[in-house]
Protein backbone atom coordinates (compact mmCIF):
# COMPACT_ATOMS: atom_id res chain seq x y z
CA UNK A 379 0.00 0.00 0.00
CA UNK A 380 2.73 2.40 1.10
CA UNK A 381 4.81 1.44 -1.89
CA UNK A 382 2.05 2.11 -4.43
CA UNK A 383 1.35 5.47 -2.82
CA UNK A 384 5.01 6.40 -3.18
CA UNK A 385 4.90 5.31 -6.81
CA UNK A 386 1.79 7.34 -7.49
CA UNK A 387 3.43 10.39 -5.96
CA UNK A 388 6.53 9.87 -8.07
CA UNK A 389 4.46 9.66 -11.26
CA UNK A 390 2.48 12.75 -10.30
CA UNK A 391 5.67 14.73 -9.66
CA UNK A 392 7.13 13.57 -12.97
CA UNK A 393 4.00 14.64 -14.82
CA UNK A 394 3.76 18.02 -13.15
CA UNK A 395 7.27 18.84 -14.25
CA UNK A 396 6.76 17.56 -17.76
CA UNK A 397 9.36 14.86 -17.58
CA UNK A 398 7.32 11.69 -17.96
CA UNK A 399 9.99 8.97 -17.76
CA UNK A 400 13.05 9.33 -19.93
CA UNK A 401 12.52 7.03 -22.86
CA UNK A 402 13.22 7.20 -26.55
CA UNK A 403 9.50 7.68 -27.20
CA UNK A 404 8.93 10.50 -24.80
CA UNK A 405 11.94 12.73 -24.26
CA UNK A 406 12.18 14.93 -21.21
CA UNK A 407 11.21 18.41 -22.27
CA UNK A 408 13.32 21.22 -20.88
CA UNK A 409 11.95 24.67 -21.65
CA UNK A 410 14.60 27.40 -21.59
CA UNK A 411 13.08 30.85 -21.73
CA UNK A 412 14.93 34.15 -22.06
CA UNK A 413 14.30 37.76 -23.06
CA UNK A 414 17.09 38.63 -25.51
CA UNK A 415 17.72 37.98 -29.20
CA UNK A 416 19.34 34.76 -30.46
CA UNK A 417 22.23 36.81 -31.81
CA UNK A 418 23.63 37.80 -28.39
CA UNK A 419 25.96 36.01 -25.95
CA UNK A 420 23.01 34.66 -23.92
CA UNK A 421 21.02 33.75 -27.03
CA UNK A 422 23.96 31.85 -28.50
CA UNK A 423 24.71 30.24 -25.13
CA UNK A 424 21.17 28.90 -24.86
CA UNK A 425 21.37 27.37 -28.34
CA UNK A 426 24.76 25.86 -27.56
CA UNK A 427 23.34 24.28 -24.42
CA UNK A 428 20.46 22.83 -26.45
CA UNK A 429 22.83 21.36 -29.02
CA UNK A 430 25.10 19.77 -26.40
CA UNK A 431 22.34 18.61 -24.06
CA UNK A 432 20.50 16.81 -26.85
CA UNK A 433 23.75 15.29 -28.13
CA UNK A 434 25.04 14.08 -24.74
CA UNK A 435 21.69 12.58 -23.73
CA UNK A 436 21.20 10.96 -27.13
CA UNK A 437 17.93 12.80 -27.54
CA UNK A 438 16.54 11.70 -24.17
CA UNK A 439 16.26 15.38 -23.35
CA UNK A 440 14.74 17.87 -25.75
CA UNK A 441 15.60 21.49 -25.02
CA UNK A 442 13.11 24.04 -26.29
CA UNK A 443 14.65 27.52 -26.39
CA UNK A 444 12.26 30.48 -26.34
CA UNK A 445 14.15 33.74 -26.98
CA UNK A 446 12.95 37.37 -27.14
CA UNK A 447 10.38 37.17 -24.30
CA UNK A 448 8.35 34.88 -26.58
CA UNK A 449 7.01 32.93 -23.62
CA UNK A 450 7.41 35.31 -20.68
CA UNK A 451 8.54 38.83 -19.87
CA UNK A 452 11.03 39.56 -17.10
CA UNK A 453 9.05 39.09 -13.90
CA UNK A 454 6.71 36.49 -15.34
CA UNK A 455 9.54 34.17 -16.29
CA UNK A 456 10.75 34.06 -12.70
CA UNK A 457 7.25 33.16 -11.52
CA UNK A 458 6.98 30.54 -14.27
CA UNK A 459 10.21 28.92 -13.09
CA UNK A 460 8.98 28.79 -9.52
CA UNK A 461 5.74 27.19 -10.67
CA UNK A 462 7.57 24.70 -12.87
CA UNK A 463 5.98 25.77 -16.16
CA UNK A 464 9.44 26.51 -17.50
CA UNK A 465 12.52 24.63 -16.34
CA UNK A 466 15.51 26.85 -17.12
CA UNK A 467 16.17 30.60 -17.31
CA UNK A 468 19.16 32.89 -17.48
CA UNK A 469 17.93 36.20 -16.08
CA UNK A 470 20.19 39.10 -15.36
CA UNK A 471 21.18 38.96 -11.69
CA UNK A 472 19.69 42.47 -11.39
CA UNK A 473 16.29 40.74 -11.48
CA UNK A 474 16.76 38.38 -8.52
CA UNK A 475 14.99 40.35 -5.78
CA UNK A 476 11.60 38.72 -6.54
CA UNK A 477 13.30 35.38 -5.82
CA UNK A 478 14.06 36.65 -2.33
CA UNK A 479 17.74 37.04 -3.18
CA UNK A 480 18.43 40.78 -3.12
CA UNK A 481 22.08 40.01 -2.36
CA UNK A 482 22.67 39.49 -6.10
CA UNK A 483 22.16 43.23 -6.58
CA UNK A 484 25.57 43.82 -4.98
CA UNK A 485 26.94 42.94 -8.44
CA UNK A 486 25.21 46.04 -9.86
CA UNK A 487 27.29 48.49 -7.85
CA UNK A 488 28.71 51.10 -10.22
CA UNK A 489 32.37 50.80 -11.18
CA UNK A 490 32.65 47.58 -9.14
CA UNK A 491 34.62 45.35 -11.51
CA UNK A 492 37.60 47.10 -12.99
CA UNK A 493 37.69 44.78 -15.98
CA UNK A 494 36.32 41.52 -17.38
CA UNK A 495 39.08 39.43 -15.80
CA UNK A 496 38.16 40.74 -12.33
CA UNK A 497 34.50 39.99 -12.95
CA UNK A 498 35.27 36.50 -14.20
CA UNK A 499 37.45 35.62 -11.21
CA UNK A 500 34.84 36.87 -8.74
CA UNK A 501 32.01 34.83 -10.22
CA UNK A 502 34.05 31.66 -10.57
CA UNK A 503 35.23 32.06 -6.99
CA UNK A 504 33.63 32.49 -3.59
CA UNK A 505 31.28 35.36 -4.55
CA UNK A 506 29.54 33.30 -7.21
CA UNK A 507 29.26 30.30 -4.89
CA UNK A 508 28.03 32.37 -1.93
CA UNK A 509 25.27 33.88 -4.05
CA UNK A 510 24.13 30.53 -5.41
CA UNK A 511 23.79 29.24 -1.83
CA UNK A 512 21.19 31.96 -1.26
CA UNK A 513 18.96 30.33 -3.87
CA UNK A 514 18.93 26.87 -2.29
CA UNK A 515 16.13 27.66 0.15
CA UNK A 516 14.04 29.19 -2.64
CA UNK A 517 13.58 26.00 -4.64
CA UNK A 518 15.99 27.26 -7.28
CA UNK A 519 19.36 25.79 -8.26
CA UNK A 520 22.07 27.99 -9.76
CA UNK A 521 24.08 26.24 -12.46
CA UNK A 522 26.35 28.85 -14.03
CA UNK A 523 27.11 32.52 -14.56
CA UNK A 524 27.03 33.89 -18.09
CA UNK A 525 28.73 37.13 -19.02
CA UNK A 526 27.41 40.00 -21.10
CA UNK A 527 29.96 42.70 -20.43
CA UNK A 528 29.59 46.27 -19.28
CA UNK A 529 26.70 48.73 -19.57
CA UNK A 530 26.64 51.83 -21.73
CA UNK A 531 24.09 54.57 -21.08
CA UNK A 532 22.08 56.69 -23.49
CA UNK A 533 19.55 59.47 -24.02
CA UNK A 534 18.75 62.07 -26.65
CA UNK A 535 21.49 64.29 -25.28
CA UNK A 536 25.13 63.60 -24.49
CA UNK A 537 25.62 62.23 -20.98
CA UNK A 538 29.09 63.38 -20.03
CA UNK A 539 28.80 64.89 -16.57
CA UNK A 540 26.45 63.88 -13.71
CA UNK A 541 24.44 67.07 -14.24
CA UNK A 542 23.51 65.86 -17.74
CA UNK A 543 21.23 63.23 -16.18
CA UNK A 544 19.13 65.80 -14.32
CA UNK A 545 15.42 65.04 -14.67
CA UNK A 546 15.83 62.25 -17.26
CA UNK A 547 13.55 59.22 -16.99
CA UNK A 548 15.87 56.24 -17.24
CA UNK A 549 14.69 52.69 -17.82
CA UNK A 550 16.27 50.16 -15.47
CA UNK A 551 15.83 46.40 -15.46
CA UNK A 552 15.00 45.76 -11.80
CA UNK A 553 17.89 46.39 -9.44
CA UNK A 554 17.43 48.88 -6.62
CA UNK A 555 21.16 49.53 -6.77
CA UNK A 556 20.75 50.83 -10.33
CA UNK A 557 17.73 52.80 -9.14
CA UNK A 558 19.94 54.39 -6.52
CA UNK A 559 22.92 55.31 -8.69
CA UNK A 560 20.66 56.95 -11.27
CA UNK A 561 19.03 58.95 -8.47
CA UNK A 562 22.52 59.96 -7.29
CA UNK A 563 22.98 61.80 -10.59
CA UNK A 564 19.51 63.36 -10.57
CA UNK A 565 17.73 60.98 -12.95
CA UNK A 566 14.34 59.37 -12.42
CA UNK A 567 14.73 55.60 -12.83
CA UNK A 568 11.86 53.39 -13.88
CA UNK A 569 11.69 49.60 -13.90
CA UNK A 570 10.37 48.24 -17.18
CA UNK A 571 10.40 44.84 -18.89
CA UNK A 572 13.11 44.44 -21.51
CA UNK A 573 10.63 43.75 -24.32
CA UNK A 574 9.00 47.15 -23.77
CA UNK A 575 12.11 49.30 -23.85
CA UNK A 576 12.38 50.04 -27.58
CA UNK A 577 8.86 51.40 -27.81
CA UNK A 578 9.21 53.33 -24.57
CA UNK A 579 12.34 55.02 -25.93
CA UNK A 580 10.73 55.66 -29.29
CA UNK A 581 7.61 57.26 -27.84
CA UNK A 582 9.38 59.14 -25.05
CA UNK A 583 7.79 57.19 -22.19
CA UNK A 584 11.38 57.09 -20.95
CA UNK A 585 14.25 59.32 -22.03
CA UNK A 586 17.10 56.89 -21.76
CA UNK A 587 18.42 53.52 -20.63
CA UNK A 588 21.53 51.49 -19.91
CA UNK A 589 22.57 48.24 -21.50
CA UNK A 590 25.39 46.38 -23.20
CA UNK A 591 26.32 46.91 -26.87
CA UNK A 592 24.90 43.52 -27.92
CA UNK A 593 21.52 44.36 -26.39
CA UNK A 594 21.50 47.88 -27.86
CA UNK A 595 22.27 46.58 -31.31
CA UNK A 596 19.90 43.62 -31.43
CA UNK A 597 17.01 45.62 -29.92
CA UNK A 598 17.80 48.66 -32.12
CA UNK A 599 17.91 50.97 -29.08
CA UNK A 600 20.66 52.91 -30.86
CA UNK A 601 18.15 53.87 -33.56
CA UNK A 602 16.00 55.71 -31.03
CA UNK A 603 18.72 57.26 -28.88
CA UNK A 604 20.72 60.15 -30.29
CA UNK A 605 23.65 59.83 -27.86
CA UNK A 606 25.27 56.80 -26.27
CA UNK A 607 28.03 57.09 -23.69
CA UNK A 608 30.35 54.11 -23.70
CA UNK A 609 30.71 54.48 -19.95
CA UNK A 610 30.94 50.84 -18.92
CA UNK A 611 29.79 51.98 -15.49
CA UNK A 612 28.22 48.69 -14.37
CA UNK A 613 28.28 45.04 -15.36
CA UNK A 614 25.59 42.77 -16.82
CA UNK A 615 25.73 39.11 -15.96
CA UNK A 616 23.23 36.28 -15.90
CA UNK A 617 22.72 33.34 -13.63
CA UNK A 618 21.49 30.20 -15.35
CA UNK A 619 18.93 28.77 -12.95
CA UNK A 620 16.64 25.74 -12.84
CA UNK A 621 13.65 24.67 -10.82
CA UNK A 622 15.25 22.46 -8.12
CA UNK A 623 12.40 19.92 -8.04
CA UNK A 624 12.75 19.38 -11.77
CA UNK A 625 16.53 19.22 -11.62
CA UNK A 626 16.80 16.91 -8.62
CA UNK A 627 14.05 14.71 -10.03
CA UNK A 628 16.05 13.92 -13.18
CA UNK A 629 17.71 10.50 -13.46
CA UNK A 630 21.25 10.95 -12.13
CA UNK A 631 22.93 9.93 -15.41
CA UNK A 632 20.84 12.42 -17.39
CA UNK A 633 21.56 15.20 -14.91
CA UNK A 634 25.28 14.49 -15.20
CA UNK A 635 25.10 14.83 -19.00
CA UNK A 636 23.19 18.09 -18.67
CA UNK A 637 25.77 19.40 -16.21
CA UNK A 638 28.48 18.59 -18.72
CA UNK A 639 26.52 20.35 -21.48
CA UNK A 640 26.03 23.38 -19.22
CA UNK A 641 29.72 23.55 -18.28
CA UNK A 642 30.70 23.56 -21.96
CA UNK A 643 27.95 25.99 -22.98
CA UNK A 644 29.13 28.29 -20.18
CA UNK A 645 32.75 28.24 -21.34
CA UNK A 646 31.53 28.95 -24.87
CA UNK A 647 29.24 31.84 -23.85
CA UNK A 648 31.83 33.48 -21.65
CA UNK A 649 34.47 33.10 -24.34
CA UNK A 650 32.39 34.97 -26.94
CA UNK A 651 30.79 37.68 -24.75
CA UNK A 652 33.51 40.28 -25.08
CA UNK A 653 33.94 39.91 -28.84
CA UNK A 654 30.17 39.86 -29.43
CA UNK A 655 29.92 43.18 -27.61
CA UNK A 656 32.90 44.68 -29.45
CA UNK A 657 31.35 43.66 -32.75
CA UNK A 658 27.98 45.10 -31.73
CA UNK A 659 29.60 48.38 -30.73
CA UNK A 660 31.38 48.55 -34.09
CA UNK A 661 28.08 47.87 -35.86
CA UNK A 662 26.33 50.60 -33.86
CA UNK A 663 29.06 53.01 -34.84
CA UNK A 664 28.93 51.96 -38.49
CA UNK A 665 25.14 52.44 -38.58
CA UNK A 666 25.63 56.20 -38.20
CA UNK A 667 22.30 56.35 -36.34
CA UNK A 668 23.66 57.62 -33.04
CA UNK A 669 26.70 59.40 -31.63
CA UNK A 670 29.05 57.51 -29.36
CA UNK A 671 30.74 59.38 -26.51
CA UNK A 672 33.66 58.31 -24.34
CA UNK A 673 34.31 59.72 -20.87
CA UNK A 674 37.54 61.56 -20.11
CA UNK A 675 39.26 60.50 -16.86
CA UNK A 676 37.89 63.68 -15.22
CA UNK A 677 34.34 62.94 -16.32
CA UNK A 678 34.62 59.35 -15.13
CA UNK A 679 35.84 60.57 -11.75
CA UNK A 680 32.90 62.98 -11.51
CA UNK A 681 30.47 60.06 -12.13
CA UNK A 682 32.23 57.92 -9.56
CA UNK A 683 32.05 60.67 -6.94
CA UNK A 684 28.41 61.39 -7.67
CA UNK A 685 27.47 57.70 -7.46
CA UNK A 686 29.55 56.93 -4.35
CA UNK A 687 26.55 57.28 -1.95
CA UNK A 688 25.10 54.13 -3.52
CA UNK A 689 27.86 52.13 -1.84
CA UNK A 690 26.86 53.33 1.65
CA UNK A 691 23.17 52.89 0.91
CA UNK A 692 23.73 49.36 -0.46
CA UNK A 693 24.35 48.00 3.05
CA UNK A 694 20.70 48.47 3.97
CA UNK A 695 19.59 46.87 0.72
CA UNK A 696 21.83 43.84 0.17
CA UNK A 697 23.36 43.43 3.65
CA UNK A 698 26.89 43.77 4.97
CA UNK A 699 27.84 40.13 4.52
CA UNK A 700 27.92 40.13 0.72
CA UNK A 701 29.43 43.62 0.58
CA UNK A 702 32.25 42.63 2.92
CA UNK A 703 32.84 39.48 0.92
CA UNK A 704 32.96 41.44 -2.35
CA UNK A 705 35.31 44.01 -0.81
CA UNK A 706 37.63 41.26 0.38
CA UNK A 707 37.59 39.26 -2.86
CA UNK A 708 38.07 42.29 -5.11
CA UNK A 709 40.48 43.92 -2.69
CA UNK A 710 38.57 47.20 -2.66
CA UNK A 711 37.25 49.52 0.02
CA UNK A 712 33.45 49.55 0.16
CA UNK A 713 32.72 52.76 2.04
Ligand code: LMR
Pocket residue numbers: 413414469470526551571572589593
Ligand atom coordinates in the same frame (compact mmCIF):
# COMPACT_ATOMS: atom_id res chain seq x y z
C1 LMR B 1 17.57 43.95 -19.39
O1 LMR B 1 16.41 43.77 -18.98
O2 LMR B 1 17.99 45.06 -19.75
C2 LMR B 1 18.51 42.80 -19.49
O3 LMR B 1 18.40 42.05 -18.34
C3 LMR B 1 18.17 41.97 -20.66
C4 LMR B 1 19.06 40.76 -20.70
O4 LMR B 1 18.62 39.71 -20.28
O5 LMR B 1 20.19 40.91 -21.19
